[in-house]
Amino acid sequence: MLQFTCEKALLKNAITVARKAVAQKSSIPALEGLLLRADTESLTVSGYNMQTGIQTKLDVNVVEPGEIVLPTGLFSDVVSNMPDDVISFHGDDRLMVRLTCGDADIKIQGLAAEEYPDLPEVEDEYGVSVQQRTLKEMIEQVSFAVSTNESRPVHTGALFEIGDGALTMVAVDGFRLAVRREPLEKMDGGPFSFVAPGSALGEVKNICKDDENDAEITLGKRHIQFTIGSTNLICRRLEGEFLDYRSAIPRKNPITVVADTRALISSIDRVSTVISEKLKSPIRCLFDHDKVLLAAKTATGDAKDVCPVDGDGGGLEIGFNNRYLMEALRYAPADSVRIELNTSVSPAVIVPVEGEEKFLYMVLPVRLKAN
Numbered sequence: 001m002l003q004f005t006c007e008k009a010l011l012k013n014a015i016t017v018a019r020k021a022v023a024q025k026s027s028i029p030a031l032e033g034l035l036l037r038a039d040t041e042s043l044t045v046s047g048y049n050m051q052t053g054i055q056t057k058l059d060v061n062v063v064e065p066g067e068i069v070l071p072t073g074l075f076s077d078v079v080s081n082m083p084d085d086v087i088s089f090h091g092d093d094r095l096m097v098r099l100t101c102g103d104a105d106i107k108i109q110g111l112a113a114e115e116y117p118d119l120p121e122v123e124d125e126y127g128v129s130v131q132q133r134t135l136k137e138m139i140e141q142v143s144f145a146v147s148t149n150e151s152r153p154v155h156t157g158a159l160f161e162i163g164d165g166a167l168t169m170v171a172v173d174g175f176r177l178a179v180r181r182e183p184l185e186k187m188d189g190g191p192f193s194f195v196a197p198g199s200a201l202g203e204v205k206n207i208c209k210d211d212e213n214d215a216e217i218t219l220g221k222r223h224i225q226f227t228i229g230s231t232n233l234i235c236r237r238l239e240g241e242f243l244d245y246r247s248a249i250p251r252k253n254p255i256t257v258v259a260d261t262r263a264l265i266s267s268i269d270r271v272s273t274v275i276s277e278k279l280k281s282p283i284r285c286l287f288d289h290d291k292v293l294l295a296a297k298t299a300t301g302d303a304k305d306v307c308p309v310d311g312d313g314g315g316l317e318i319g320f321n322n323r324y325l326m327e328a329l330r331y332a333p334a335d336s337v338r339i340e341l342n343t344s345v346s347p348a349v350i351v352p353v354e355g356e357e358k359f360l361y362m363v364l365p366v367r368l369k370a371n
Contacts, residue, residue: 001091002066004038006058008079008087008101014045014056015076017231020203021047021054022072030069030115037067037113046119047072052200053119054207056231067113068095078106119234122220126192128162128184129214132228136208138169138180139201141331141359146198147173154240157198160217163191170245171198176324177245178331179360194219195242200235207231249362250347253340257287257311258353260336264292265329267307271296272322274303282366283322287313287341296322309339318344319366328361344368 015034023031026049035046043060046053068091079087083102090098095110130138139158147155152174159170168181196204207228208215216227219237226233268283271294275281279298286293289312295304318341329337334352341348350361 001064001093002036002038002068002097003063003090004043004060005063005086005088006043006060008082008084010058010060011087012076012079014043014058015072015079017056017207018045018047018054019072019076020206021049021052021233023049026050028115028117030111030113031117033069033071033111033116034075035067035069035113035116038062038065040065046116048117048119050117051197052203052233052235054203054231054233055119058230066091068097069111069113069116070097070108071110074108078108120220120223120236122218122223122225122234124218125221126162126187126190126219128167128187128217130167130182130184130217131212132208132215133210133212134182135215136205136210137333138167138182139205139208141180141333142169142171142178143198143201143205144327144331145171145173145176145178145361146201147171149174152240154195154238154242157195157238158201159193159195159242159245161191161193162187163193170242172243172245172248175321175364176328177243177248177362178328179245179249181358192219194224195238195240196224197235197238200224200233204228204233207233249349249360250342251340251349253342253346253349255287255311255313255316255341257292257309257313257339257341258336259292259307259309259339261329261332261334264307264309264337265326267292267294267305268322268326268329270294270305271303272326274298274301275322276300282319282368283325284368285318285320287316287318289313313341316341316344317368318348319368320348320363321366324363328363332361333359 037044044057046055087101099106161168166183171178204226218225281296281298284295292307328350336353347362347364
């Protein structure tokens with residue numbers, strides 16, 4: 001039966017990573033646990049909820065190879081509360097596991113590994129490599145625009161397009177659209193595209209480190225695999241027709257102003273103080289010559305501010321959801337942004353002044369009532 005020794009910190013980290021994919025409630029009790037499987041050299045810890053699976057491998061001193069399923073919460077708590085030392089793991093034929101570390105000695109009951117469903121195999125049809133730091137940034141800069149509306153399941157994920165020597169990620173939720181593009185050094189199998197669930201991408205972002213090591217993305221017929229260091233995340237592809245985002249973005253806009261990103265965020269923050277979940281109100285933006293006047297009014301009060309900009313808005317008055325406008329600016333990877341406008345009912349397009357080809361954000365306006 002499974003026996004090994006390893007550093008507490010390594011085991012704790014593996015549990016933290018894999019448990020993100022454990023089913024909260026399942027008709028298969030084993031899926032509410034973590035699968036531990038050791039060969040002669042290493043231990044793999046797996047979590048799986050039939051949609052997303054995470055496997056992370058760690059080097060341990062294997063005394064006897066084997067496999068077992070342990071209850072996630074209990075196993076995590078036991079390991080977390082052990083002294084910072086080497087943990088000895090000893091399973092017996094009755095699926096009872098004994099964990100010892102220093103003077104601590106705890107037993108927990110496991111389940112048979114045969115009850116744990118196999119994670120999907122991802123056929124190596126197409127593949128691409130991207131730096132972990134870059135992938136993490138890209139996910140962060142588009143995932144806030146992923147839809148939470150289940151009526152269009154394909155938009156609850158982000159579109160990945162690999163081709164023309166670049167990776168493009170797109171998210172849309174019916175009110176705004178975010179596009180992030182990054183050149184690629186290598187790709188296998190020609191151009192391809194897929195939609196990855198937003199929930200899985202959140203976990204990919206958490207697993208990625210801020211370094212230049214590569215993450216490998218492998219596309220199969222029904223699943224996608226993200227290989228990040230010693231961790232694999234496998235998720236189901238989202239099927240359906242994703243928005244034709246290129247034709248949805250208007251780029252021949254007659255009005256263009258340039259704003260300092262932080263200054264505009266500060267102005268939006270100030271006028272948003274009177275807006276809350278209960279008392280919603282659009283931010284009224286009046287784009288004038290070299291300035292934009294911002295205002296919001298609710299039952300709790302009204303707020304106004306002025307932010308300097310370069311350019312002439314021609315007196316265009318347009319309303320925006322404060323959060324949608326704020327998120328666009330927070331995630332824009334630039335100190336100054338160009339805002340392209342047309343009419344009070346046309347979408348606004350926001351791009352960095354430098355490096356426009358890397359990031360684009362479109363936000364739909366809110367109809368303003370007459371003063």
